[in-house]
Amino acid sequence: MExxxxxxxxxxxxxxxxxSKKRLFQELAEITAQVHGIQSALVLDGLQERETLGPTGVGHGIALPxxxxxxxxxxxxLFIRLEKxxxxxxxxxxxxxxxxxxxxPKDSGVDHLKALALVSRTxxxxxxxxxxxxxxxxDKLHAILTETRTTAMA
Known part of the structure; x- marks a missing residue:
C-alpha cells in the first residue's frame, strides 16, 4: 500500500x-464530498462517532482522525495543514x-489498519x-507525504 x-x-x-474540532471535521467532510463524491454528512458522523471512542490527536501537533x-x-x-x-x-x-x-470502507478489515499504520509511521x-x-x-505537501512510503499488503 502506498x-x-x-x-x-x-x-x-x-x-x-x-x-473547533467539529469545524475541522466539517472541513474534512466537505473535502471528501468534493474530491471523492461521498456525502459530507456521512463523513462528519463517522469522524465524530470514532472520536467519541478516544482522541485521535496522537501528540506532537498531529491528529489522525x-x-x-x-x-x-x-x-x-485527506490532509490539512493548519497555519494556526x-x-x-x-x-x-x-x-x-x-x-x-x-x-x-466499513468492511475493509485489516487494510484499514495497515493504512492507518502507514499514515502513523509517516x-x-x-x-x-x-x-x-x-x-x-x-502540491509540495502532497509530494512530501507521498514520497515512496509503503506498507506490505496481504
Missing part, C-alpha cells in the same frame, strides 16, 4: 485556522497543526513533519 494511492493532490489543503464508512469503496486520505494550531484534546494536550484524515517521521511545517503549498 500513500500516493490513498492521498490525491486535491485532498491536500492549507487552512488558516478552525474554531479516521472512520469506516458504508458508502466508500476504497481507502482515502487548534486545541484538539490530544494525548499530550498540545494543539494540532497537522491533520491526516483516513476514511475506509506522521511520526521527524524529517517529514519538519518539511510539512515548513511548506504551505498543497
Amino acid at each position: 500513500l500516493s494511492k490513498i492521498l490525491v493532490p486535491a485532498a491536500v489543503r492549507v487552512v488558516g485556522q478552525f474554531t 479516521h472512520a469506516r464508512l458504508e458508502d466508500l469503496d476504497q481507502i482515502v486520505g 494550531p487548534l486545541d484538539y484534546d490530544s494525548v499530550d494536550r498540545q494543539p494540532v497543526d497537522l491533520v491526516f484524515g483516513l476514511l475506509a 506522521m511520526r517521521d521527524p524529517a517529514v513533519v519538519t518539511k510539512l511545517r515548513a511548506n504551505t503549498d498543497p
